[in-house]
Amino acid sequence: GQSLEQPSEVTAVEGAIVQINCTYQTSGFYGLSWYQQHDGGAPTFLSYNALDGLEETGRFSSFLSRSDSYGYLLLQELQMKDSASYFCAVNLGDSWGKLQFGAGTQVVVTP
Amino acid sequence: EAGVTQFPSHSVIEKGQTVTLRCDPISGHDNLYWYRRVMGKEIKFLLHFVKESKQDESGMPNNRFLAERTGGTYSTLKVQPAELEDSGVYFCASSQEGVDTQYFGPGTRLTVL
Numbered sequence: 001g002q003s004l005e006q007p008s009e010v011t012a013v014e015g016a017i018v019q020i021n022c023t024y025q026t027s028g029f030y031g032l033s034w035y036q037q038h039d040g041g042a043p044t045f046l047s048y049n050a051l052d053g054l055e056e057t058g059r060f061s062s063f064l065s066r067s068d069s070y071g072y073l074l075l076q077e078l079q080m081k082d083s084a085s086y087f088c089a090v091n092l093g094d095s096w097g098k099l100q101f102g103a104g105t106q107v108v109v110t111p
Numbered sequence: 112e113a114g115v116t117q118f119p120s121h122s123v124i125e126k127g128q129t130v131t132l133r134c135d136p137i138s139g140h141d142n143l144y145w146y147r148r149v150m151g152k153e154i155k156f157l158l159h160f161v162k163e164s165k166q167d168e169s170g171m172p173n174n175r176f177l178a179e180r181t182g183g184t185y186s187t188l189k190v191q192p193a194e195l196e197d198s199g200v201y202f203c204a205s206s207q208e209g210v211d212t213q214y215f216g217p218g219t220r221l222t223v224l
Contacts, residue, residue: 004153033213040195040200043202077166087153100156
C-alpha cells in the first residue's frame, strides 16, 4: 500500500529552525509537495520537489532524496504565525496531480 | 484573482439525507480535484476532473458519491444517502494544465448525525 510517515508534532521557540521529515513508500512517484494548514483552513501550497536536492523559498526550504524515498521541510527563523499543520504529499503520477498525503505534523511555536 | 471557493462551509444533516457540495475552481484551471479528511486521518484523494471529464475516480468510496463538472467550470459532489462515516472535511483543489501546484479551497465540513 501507500504510506507517508511524518512526525505528529514538533515544538520550537520563535527564531529557531525546525526540520520536518517525510519518508514515503508509494507505488508511483512524480514529486513531493508540502502544504501548510492553519486551524482547519485551506491547505496552502509551500513547496514542490520533483528532482533530488534543495529548493529554497524565503524562510522555507524543501529537500528531496528519491533514492532514499525521503524529504524534509525546513522552517527557518520561526515566527508565531508558523504555528500550523504541515503535510507532505506525494504526486503519485498515475493520474496527473493525484496526491497522497501524510497525516500531518503540528508545529507549535512558543515565545 | 479569486481563489478556490466551496459552498457550504458547514453542513449538518441526518443519516439517510442527501447533501450536495459545490466547488468553484480558479478561473482557467482545467484540473479539479476532490479530497476528503475524516477525523484523525490523512487527507485522501477522491477524484480528478480534467475539464468536464473524470480523469480518475479511484478514490470515490462507493456509489453513494456522485461528482459532476458540467461545462468544465464548477463541480458538485453529491452524497446520497449520507451515512455516519461520511462525516469529515471535503476539500476541492484546482490546478492549471501541466502544473503541479494545486490550490485548495477552505473545505466543507460535513457532519452526518
